[in-house]
Amino acid sequence: MAPVDPQTLDPASLGHALEQAGYLPDEGLSTAAFLALRMHRPLFLEGDAGVGKTSLAHALAEVTGADLVRLQCYEGIDASQALYDWDFPRQVLHLRATEAAGGGGYHDARELEHSLYDRRFLIARPILRALEHSPSVLLIDEIDRADDEFEAFLLEVLADNAVSIPELGTIRAETPPLVVLTSNRTREVHDALKRRCLYHWVAHPSYEREVAILRRRLPEVSERLAREVAAAVRRMREADLLKPPGVAESIDWAQALHLLGADSLDAERAAATLGAVLKYQEDAVRIRDTVLAELAG
Amino acid sequence: MSAGPTNAGRTSAGRPGAGPAPGPVAGHPVARRDFVEVVLGFARTLRHAGVPAGPDRVQAMLTALGHLDVLDPNQVYWAGRLTLCGDPADLDRYDAAFALYFGGRRPAAGRTATDPPPMLRPAPYEPDTAGEQQQDEDSPAFAVHASRHELLRHKDVGALSPGEREQLQRLFALLAPRASGRRSQRYTAAPRGRVDLHRTVRRMLAQGGEPAELARRRRLRKPRRLVLLVDVSGSMAPYADWLLRFGHAAVRRAPFGTEVFTVGTRLTRVTRELRLRDPDEALAAAGRAVPDWRGGTRLGDTLKAFLDRWGQRGVARGAVVVLCSDGWERGDPAELGSQLARLARLAHAVVWVNPHKGKDGFAPVTGGMVAALPHIDSLVAGHSFAALAELVEVIADA
Numbered sequence: 021m022a023p024v025d026p027q028t029l030d031p032a033s034l035g036h037a038l039e040q041a042g043y044l045p046d047e048g049l050s051t052a053a054f055l056a057l058r059m060h061r062p063l064f065l066e067g068d069a070g071v072g073k074t075s076l077a078h079a080l081a082e083v084t085g086a087d088l089v090r091l092q093c094y095e096g097i098d099a100s101q102a103l104y105d106w107d108f109p110r111q112v113l114h115l116r117a118t119e120a121a122g123g124g125g126y127h128d129a130r131e132l133e134h135s136l137y138d139r140r141f142l143i144a145r146p147i148l149r150a151l152e153h154s155p156s157v158l159l160i161d162e163i164d165r166a167d168d169e170f171e172a173f174l175l176e177v178l179a180d181n182a183v184s185i186p187e188l189g190t191i192r193a194e195t196p197p198l199v200v201l202t203s204n205r206t207r208e209v210h211d212a213l214k215r216r217c218l219y220h221w222v223a224h225p226s227y228e229r230e231v232a233i234l235r236r237r238l239p240e241v242s243e244r245l246a247r248e249v250a251a252a253v254r255r256m257r258e259a260d261l262l263k264p265p266g267v268a269e270s271i272d273w274a275q276a277l278h279l280l281g282a283d284s285l286d287a288e289r290a291a292a293t294l295g296a297v298l299k300y301q302e303d304a305v306r307i308r309d310t311v312l313a314e315l316a317g
Numbered sequence: 318m319s320a321g322p323t324n325a326g327r328t329s330a331g332r333p334g335a336g337p338a339p340g341p342v343a344g345h346p347v348a349r350r351d352f353v354e355v356v357l358g359f360a361r362t363l364r365h366a367g368v369p370a371g372p373d374r375v376q377a378m379l380t381a382l383g384h385l386d387v388l389d390p391n392q393v394y395w396a397g398r399l400t401l402c403g404d405p406a407d408l409d410r411y412d413a414a415f416a417l418y419f420g421g422r423r424p425a426a427g428r429t430a431t432d433p434p435p436m437l438r439p440a441p442y443e444p445d446t447a448g449e450q451q452q453d454e455d456s457p458a459f460a461v462h463a464s465r466h467e468l469l470r471h472k473d474v475g476a477l478s479p480g481e482r483e484q485l486q487r488l489f490a491l492l493a494p495r496a497s498g499r500r501s502q503r504y505t506a507a508p509r510g511r512v513d514l515h516r517t518v519r520r521m522l523a524q525g526g527e528p529a530e531l532a533r534r535r536r537l538r539k540p541r542r543l544v545l546l547v548d549v550s551g552s553m554a555p556y557a558d559w560l561l562r563f564g565h566a567a568v569r570r571a572p573f574g575t576e577v578f579t580v581g582t583r584l585t586r587v588t589r590e591l592r593l594r595d596p597d598e599a600l601a602a603a604g605r606a607v608p609d610w611r612g613g614t615r616l617g618d619t620l621k622a623f624l625d626r627w628g629q630r631g632v633a634r635g636a637v638v639v640l641c642s643d644g645w646e647r648g649d650p651a652e653l654g655s656q657l658a659r660l661a662r663l664a665h666a667v668v669w670v671n672p673h674k675g676k677d678g679f680a681p682v683t684g685g686m687v688a689a690l691p692h693i694d695s696l697v698a699g700h701s702f703a704a705l706a707e708l709v710e711v712i713a714d715a
Contacts, residue, residue, distance in 0.1 A: 031385070031392070051385070051395040058384045061377070066405065096502025100515075108518035115526040136522070164631070167503070167539075168573050205405075206631025207542075208588075210573070214403040215373055218381075221405050262629065262659075 023085025029054060034083070043072070043079030044225075044233050052220040053080060062178055062199035064214055067222030070266020073202040076222075077159035080198060086155040089197070091146035093166035099173060103183055104148045107141045114141070137187035148183055151193040158197040163213075164206045171213050178216060225267060227254055233267060234274050241278045248285035249274045253297065255311050261303040273297040287316035352387050353379060356397075359418045363401060366414040367606075370401040377401075390419065406586070470703045475555030475672070485559075486596065488702055492566040494709045496574070496637040498538035499665075510535035541637050541665055543567055543575045543712060546623065548642035549607055550581040550614040556672045556699065557610075558600065560641045563705055565591045565599050576632055580619040580642070581609040584626070614645055616685055617652030624659055633663040637715045639708070641670040641699055646685030654688035661692040666715035670699035670708060 024037050034057070035050030045053065053076070056063040065073040081088035091102055118132060142148075150158035163171070177183060178199060182192040201217060203209055225233060227250055234246040253270040265273075276293040277285065290312055298304045360375045377400040385392040394415060402411050469481055470488075477485065506513065516532035523529075545564045549557045557579075564577035568591040579585045590602035604610065620640075624633065638660060646653055661667050669689060673679050675698030681690055690696075697711055698704040 031395075047391065048395055048398070051392065052399050055381050055384060055396070055399060059377070059380055094502070096504075098503070106519075108515070108522060111522055112518060112526050115522070119526075167501075204630060206634070208404075208573070211369075211403060215371070218377075218399040219403050220399055221402075221408060260625075262625070 024083055029057065037083045038076075038079050039236075041079045041082040042236055043075060044229055044236060045076070046225070046229065048220060049076065049222065052218055056198060056200075056218055057084070059218070060196050062201055062217040064201045064203070064209075064217035064219050065222050066203045066205055066219070068224070068264065068266055069204050070268035071222045071224055072267050073200075073222055074159065074161055077157055077200040077202075080200065081157040084155060084157065084198065086157045086198065087153050088157045088159060089146050089150040089153070090159045090161060092161045093163050093170070095165060095167055097166050097170055101145055102147050102170070102173075103145050103177070104185060105143045105145060106137075106187075107143050111136050111141050139188065142185070142188065147177055148191065150197040151181065151183060151191060154193050154195040154197065156197040158199045160199065160201045162204060163201050163209060164203040168210060171210050175213055175216065224257060224264075227251065230254070230267065230270060234271060237271050238274055238278065241274050242283045244284045245277060245282060246274060249277065252285060252290070252311055252315075256297070256303075256307055259306065259310065261298070261306065262300045263298070263303060265297045269297045269299075285315060287312050290315060352382065356382070359397065359414070360401065362418045363397075363411065363414045366410045366417075368401060368407045368410050368414070369403075374401050374403075393419070470706075471701050473672075473675070473700050474559045474702070475700065485702055486562065489559075489562050489566055489596065492563060492705060492709055493570045494543065494563065494567040494712050495570050496541040496543040496712055497715055498540050499635065500536045501539035503537045503539070504534040505537045507533055507535040509533055540571060540574055541635060541715075542632065543571065544628075544633060544636050544638045544664075545575070545577045546620070546638065546640045546642075547577065547579050548581060548614060548616070548640075549579045549610050549612075550642075550645070551611045552614065552643055552645045553641075553672070554611050556641070559705070560670070560699060561587070561591070561600055561603055562596055563699075563708070565596050568592055568599075569594070576627070578623060578627075579603075579607045579609075580614075580616060580623070580640075581607075582612045582615050582619070583609050584619045584622040585609070586627075613647050614642070614685075615648040616642060616644075616646050617648045617650070617654075617656050620653065620656040620660065624656060624663070628660065628663055633660060635665050637666045637668065637712055638664040639668045639670060639712065640693075641672075642685070643671055643673055644669075644681070644683040644685035644689065646683070646688075650684040650688040653685050654692070657689050657692040661694075666694045667692065668708070668711055668715065669693045669696045671696060672698065672700040674698035675700040675704055 024034065031047070031051040031054040034054045035045050035047070038045050038050065038053070052063055052065075055061070065076065067073055077090075078088060080086075114136060115132075118135075144152060147158065150156045160174070163174075180192075181196040182190050184190040201213075224230075230250040230253070231246050234241060234250060235243065238246070249270055253265050253273070257264040273293060273296040276296040277289055280289050280293065282289045291308065294304050294307065294312075298307060356375065356379055360370050360378070363370050378397050381396040381400050382393065385396050387393060397415065398408070398411055402408055469485060472481070474485065504513070506516065510533045513532040513534035516534070517529065520529035520532060521527065545560075545567060547553075547557055547560045547564060553560075561577070561579075564575075564587070567575045568577060568588060572592055576586070576588050577591055579587055585607045587603040587606055590606050591599045593599040593602055627633070657667070669686075671679075671681070671686065674681075674696060681687065681696065694715065695711055697708050699708055
């Protein structure tokens with residue numbers, strides 16, 4: 021598939037292209053992605069776990085013909101894990117090897133020292149990698165898991181799409197990467213970071229869209245099963261559960277049912293595969309008593 | 318909050334050159350108004366509805382509109398929503414403001430967040446006897462002052478004179494609640510501990526590759542998150558104001574490590590409001606945000622709402638959670654019990670603050686308290702300044 025050209029694009033055609041890539045966005049999401057491409061602003065996606073925030077980044081990478089670089093955040097992540105790091109052991113090795121070779125052709129100590137801070141001793145971590153390989157889509161996943169010191173640092177990088185390395189100079193992206201940040205809202209992200217981004221709340225898809233997503237992701241599943249799974253999942257979301265299932269769970273569930281040879285949703289198979297869609301014992305009990313009891317008739 | 322003419326000037330100066338032809342957004346009665354003005358007016362409406370859409374966000378909306386079709390209401394809606402909002406709580410307000418300003422389209426999904434009447438009244442200033450001692454500043458007067466101070470510390474905050482209130486409010490600046498620490502994933506340089514390979518090799522490099530002294534590191538300690546849930550129902554009315562002041566002190570101490578919610582008949586997050594520096598302004602802002610001030614108590618339900626929307630996602634995980642209520646539960650105490658059990662599984666410590674505990678003859682016999690007792694780590698009083706100062710210590714040791 022030919023990559024889309026952001027200059028001749030409109031939200032609807034981007035939405036269409038994303039559909040071709042297997043991701044079915046609604047109007048808000050395709051407008052958000054379109055504006056992120058056009059305005060060169062990071063896209064900040066929030067929403068429940070499993071609504072398809074991460075997969076949007078994958079689809080955008082495919083649609084724009086760019087490489088996807090993913091940075092998974094976690095507590096304690098710092099610049100040496102996100103940006104770059106010097107390969108110290110190799111530097112020491114280089115130094116020793118030069119010594120052993122009797123100076124190795126370096127005229128003076130300064131030149132030797134300079135040779136230590138060469139690009140080849142630099143380990144590019146995700147952000148630097150995304151800046152060096154353009155075009156690219158930089159997915160900063162679950163930013164809420166990183167601590168807030170990291171956000172301040174991220175702000176700096178996102179503001180000028182460049183990384184300055186004291187020993188080497190500034191590395192700037194030829195074309196700025198398309199940045200997608202996701203958050204599950206385990207804590208609130210600073211306003212300063214959000215202000216630089218386009219903010220989109222990703223909601224659960226509508227029934228029709230969910231059926232379409234199931235059909236698209238699992239072509240082997242029968243239309244009837246997809247419809248019944250989507251309807252049951254929708255009821256689960258309304259049932260006030262500890263962890264309402266996301267799209268990822270309904271895909272898992274449909275697949276599990278299909279693997280058991282189901283063409284439609286029946287109480288017995290549904291009960292056997294409930295673990296694919298519900299992750300809390302209390303939720304499973306509640307659904308067994310309501311939704312599944314109705315299925316059994 | 319106010320959109321002054323300076324803001325307007327700056328924003329329109331930064332208007333994108335490639336803006337589409339000016340024109341009213343579909344359905345708007347005023348013909349041929351410059352769309353920048355329309356957007357600025359909309360931003361003003363939005364700010365009144367409580368969405369903090371600053372000038373840079375407004376400029377982002379103008380840029381976004383430059384790439385979209387200004388005559389398509391849908392695209393205008395999304396251009397604004399994507400750039401002006403920054404929080405799920407903003408979305409309802411945005412929908413309401415959009416419907417109000419552009420007329421008819423996309424009515425508010427849920428509640429409309431137009432200003433509810435402010436319900437927290439700052440205490441009226443009334444100099445009482447404390448001011449009379451200014452004439453003679455010899456030691457007896459100071460002693461009297463000091464003991465008055467001490468009395469005030471222990472006096473029930475529900476029964477203060479306006480003058481005392483004012484004095485106590487100043488005392489609140491001394492409170493600095495902060496939760497205890499936990500081992501974080503980050504490391505810091507330390508004289509002893511595990512060998513820090515990174516820094517050791519770096520040192521070696523600085524010495525031309527010669528083996529150097531070993532650098533060491535240990536884990537940093539990081540304060541736990543502090544979550545305050547303040548009951549604002551009618552029976553808690555004399556104390557809620559002070560407990561929110563306590564919340565303000567906590568938010569001031571650790572703005573991003575503290576969350577404050579009010580509970581009653583519904584759950585309201587007031588952390589944002591309490592970030593204002595001035596305590597009176599912060600409390601007034603919180604009062605505007607809380608719709609169920611002096612209403613009933615359905616602790617079980619609101620606690621459930623907290624856990625569903627915030628707690629389980631991570632706000633309560635590993636946190637010190639302080640629940641301030643008298644336990645007069647109108648809902649089902651069993652529901653409160655099961656929700657507290659859920660909370661206790663998530664949180665590091667659950668502290669219950671009951672203002673009545675400081676009174677003589679207190680026994681935890683209200684339905685809610687009985688259901689809660691098995692699941693809480695400590696029960697403290699919160700009826701006086703001294704009791705709140707003690708709460709600070711309980712939180713720090715939790």
